[in-house]
Amino acid sequence: MLQRREFFDTPIEYLKGVGPQRGDVFKKEFSIFTFEDLLHHYPFRYIDRSKFYNIVELNAEMPYIQIKGKLTRIHSHGDKRTTRISAVFSDHTGSIELVWFQGLKWIKNYIKTNVEYIVFGKPSSFNGKINIVHPEIEESSKAELFNGPSLTGIYSVTEKARAFGLDTKAIVKLQRHLIASLPVFIQDIFNADILQKHTLMSLREAYVNIHFPKDELSLRLATRRLKFDELFFVQLRLLRAKAHRNETYKGKVISVIGEVFNTFFKNHLPFELTNAQKRVLKEIRIDMGTGKQMNRLLQGDVGSGKTMVALLSILMLIDNGYQACLMAPTEILANQHYISISELLSPMNIQVELLTGSTKTAKRKVILQQLSEGHLKIIIGTHALIEDRVQFSNLGLVVIDEQHRFGVQQRAKLWMKDGIAPHVLVMTATPIPRTLAMTLYGDLDTSVIDELPPGRKPITTTHRFESARLAVIGFMKSEIAKGRQVYVVYPLIEESEKLDYANLFEGYEAICQEFPLPQYSVSIVHGKMKPAEKEAEMQRFVSGKTNIMVATTVIEVGVNVPNASIMVIESAERFGLSQLHQLRGRVGRGADQSYCILMTGIKLSNEGRLRLKTMCDTNNGFEIAEVDLKLRGPGDITGTQQSGIVDLHIADLAKDRAIMEEAKVVAEEVVNKDYKLEEARHLFIREKLMRLDKEKTNFSRVS
Ligand code: ADP
Numbered sequence: 001m002l003q004r005r006e007f008f009d010t011p012i013e014y015l016k017g018v019g020p021q022r023g024d025v026f027k028k029e030f031s032i033f034t035f036e037d038l039l040h041h042y043p044f045r046y047i048d049r050s051k052f053y054n055i056v057e058l059n060a061e062m063p064y065i066q067i068k069g070k071l072t073r074i075h076s077h078g079d080k081r082t083t084r085i086s087a088v089f090s091d092h093t094g095s096i097e098l099v100w101f102q103g104l105k106w107i108k109n110y111i112k113t114n115v116e117y118i119v120f121g122k123p124s125s126f127n128g129k130i131n132i133v134h135p136e137i138e139e140s141s142k143a144e145l146f147n148g149p150s151l152t153g154i155y156s157v158t159e160k161a162r163a164f165g166l167d168t169k170a171i172v173k174l175q176r177h178l179i180a181s182l183p184v185f186i187q188d189i190f191n192a193d194i195l196q197k198h199t200l201m202s203l204r205e206a207y208v209n210i211h212f213p214k215d216e217l218s219l220r221l222a223t224r225r226l227k228f229d230e231l232f233f234v235q236l237r238l239l240r241a242k243a244h245r246n247e248t249y250k251g252k253v254i255s256v257i258g259e260v261f262n263t264f265f266k267n268h269l270p271f272e273l274t275n276a277q278k279r280v281l282k283e284i285r286i287d288m289g290t291g292k293q294m295n296r297l298l299q300g301d302v303g304s305g306k307t308m309v310a311l312l313s314i315l316m317l318i319d320n321g322y323q324a325c326l327m328a329p330t331e332i333l334a335n336q337h338y339i340s341i342s343e344l345l346s347p348m349n350i351q352v353e354l355l356t357g358s359t360k361t362a363k364r365k366v367i368l369q370q371l372s373e374g375h376l377k378i379i380i381g382t383h384a385l386i387e388d389r390v391q392f393s394n395l396g397l398v399v400i401d402e403q404h405r406f407g408v409q410q411r412a413k414l415w416m417k418d419g420i421a422p423h424v425l426v427m428t429a430t431p432i433p434r435t436l437a438m439t440l441y442g443d444l445d446t447s448v449i450d451e452l453p454p455g456r457k458p459i460t461t462t463h464r465f466e467s468a469r470l471a472v473i474g475f476m477k478s479e480i481a482k483g484r485q486v487y488v489v490y491p492l493i494e495e496s497e498k499l500d501y502a503n504l505f506e507g508y509e510a511i512c513q514e515f516p517l518p519q520y521s522v523s524i525v526h527g528k529m530k531p532a533e534k535e536a537e538m539q540r541f542v543s544g545k546t547n548i549m550v551a552t553t554v555i556e557v558g559v560n561v562p563n564a565s566i567m568v569i570e571s572a573e574r575f576g577l578s579q580l581h582q583l584r585g586r587v588g589r590g591a592d593q594s595y596c597i598l599m600t601g602i603k604l605s606n607e608g609r610l611r612l613k614t615m616c617d618t619n620n621g622f623e624i625a626e627v628d629l630k631l632r633g634p635g636d637i638t639g640t641q642q643s644g645i646v647d648l649h650i651a652d653l654a655k656d657r658a659i660m661e662e663a664k665v666v667a668e669e670v671v672n673k674d675y676k677l678e679e680a681r682h683l684f685i686r687e688k689l690m691r692l693d694k695e696k697t698n699f700s701r702v703s
């Protein structure tokens with residue numbers, strides 16, 4: 001009998017029925033190298049093999065189904081070479097078309113008329129008729145799949161794999177061999193206490209039941225167990241990285257709250273801090289005083305006052321003799337931070353500079369020199385700040401605003417700038433669903449500003465169709481008559497840029513006609529304008545010289561005009577939820593009632609409708625983020641950059657929050673006692689982690 005470890009590590013070609021050639025296919029097509037990899041190739045769905053549908057019952061909304069019948073006609077399409085095979089499949093209730101585009105040679109040889117088959121696939125609709133594209137088909141007299149238990153796993157296969165005979169059926173067979181040779185006793189990574197406490201099936205049972213479920217309940221428990229393990233290792237990695245960092249990197253110690261901070265706080269703070277701001281500031285202060293390097297994520301909905309928290313943190317650094325920088329994702333935003341921070345600090349005689357791509361060479365030279373000599377303490381900028389030629393004398397704190405636009409890599413590069421890592425404060429107004437935050441930023445500490453400054457009224461959001469445009473214009477006029485300002489935003493999606501610009505300019509013209517000079521004036525800002533032009537136009541709106549700002553999403557982030565009270569979003573159905581929420585956050589920044597109006601055409605997809613409804617129903621960014629995660633899935637939200645982190649086979653970040661919370665608790669218990677995993681009882685965890693690490697690059701070092 002093989003030892004447990006050897007079993008998992010055994011190269012896949014040694015499995016009965018695989019051999020070198022299929023072994024290669026497994027490696028190339030599925031990244032399956034070992035027995036363990038194949039064990040982790042879970043079915044993507046299960047069907048009840050005892051259930052057959054009648055063809056007449058089928059509709060395109062159904063998931064995978066099974067039907068039994070005969071082929072009455074087979075047709076190969078294409079002139080010289082067959083490009084498609086279609087066949088009519090009938091039972092006693094009706095007929096349906098089956099279509100194949102790939103693996104045609106095999107299909108051609110396999111299918112015959114007047115033999116009874118079982119067909120398995122997903123019905124879809126084509127030209128008003130129901131068909132099944134790429135069904136699995138099998139002679140019903142030889143149907144091996146149907147001998148086992150009624151719940152059968154279906155595995156994803158590729159066309160190439162199919163060409164080597166590795167279809168679902170073959171994989172089921174191989175899984176059966178594999179499970180049969182599974183060692184009787186698999187040492188679990190968790191002890192009996194943990195298994196019991198978290199209702200976890202044993203690992204061996206879980207492997208057996210995920211591939212060949214005894215019944216529904218066993219399948220549920222197996223799924224839970226394997227999800228738990230996956231999420232446990234996600235958490236374990238992050239927590240270990242954090243523990244390692246705490247042990248390895250010293251931080252710059254912020255020991256005093258000094259004169260600069262106190263003077264500003266006592267004499268120049270323009271408003272009382274909210275309790276949430278105070279709490280977060282305290283968290284930051286304590287963190288930076290420990291001698292460890294701070295890595296903190298500051299989440300706070302749009303308008304919650306993150307900038308002030310950043311500024312006060314920066315002042316703490318200055319008092320302790322360090323430099324600080326604030327990095328924003330766009331020039332406009334960097335500029336706005338620069339203006340507001342310079343203004344706030346103007347009575348204090350503290351130099352603040354701005355460094356962006358459009359900083360003039362001469363000016364840049366001076367700034368770079370002042371930074372490297374340490375005279376300049378506060379620098380605000382865009383990613384121009386992380387270029388190599390920017391050298392600090394003693395950088396103590398990096399504040400990154402709206403970090404989701406910066407990659408993990410860039411963060412790492414930044415922090416290693418001068419030997420000892422500076423403290424890092426990452427601010428985001430994009431509420432991140434908790435599971436995602438735990439996955440992407442699980443190695444960061446988090447602070448949340450969960451309170452808006454006093455006196456803010458919740459924004460009223462409505463959805464309007466084109467037919468209501470006149471009423472909307474009337475409403476804009478009435479707000480402008482009260483002295484308020486209005487944003488009108490157009491979507492801009494790169495693929496159809498030309499069209500979008502046409503919409504934008506047409507919209508602009510129409511608005512100029514509805515709101516003519518001299519009574520009204522209208523600004524326009526879009527991505528194709530030169531920075532200086534854009535800036536001037538923004539400034540006209542910020543200073544109240546224009547009533548209406550027609551724009552693309554360049555105004556999405558950070559722009560702050562408290563006097564603006566209406567946000568009209570054109571073709572709102574084309575925006576994602578988080579973008580809509582960001583845009584809406586441009587209004588509601590003053591004390592008066594603000595409005596967000598979502599304009600759409602009549603035709604809306606179900607998903608589009610749900611997005612609009614969500615926006616109308618809630619102002620809560622976290623609720624919106626949860627819906628967004630369910631609609632789009634985690635990959636889309638995180639972007640490709642971080643996809644390496646979220647490498648999950650079975651767990652689902654949108655659905656498995658509860659399991660993740662539990663797994664995190666267990667991971668914390670392990671890491672708190674023994675993050676290096678040196679103790680004997682953690683041997684199996686360590687082994688498994690090593691095997692997982694072999695598979696992928698370790699992201700922990702750069703995050
Ligand atoms: P965000 O968190 O979106 O970056 P800002 O920092 O831009 O928010 O703050 C939004 C607005 O609220 C700014 O005009 C800021 O001056 C104001 N503000 C911040 N904190 C407070 C407070 N405690 N009381 C009143 N106004 C505040």
Ligand code: MG
Pocket residue numbers: 306307401558
């Ligand atoms: Mg901000």
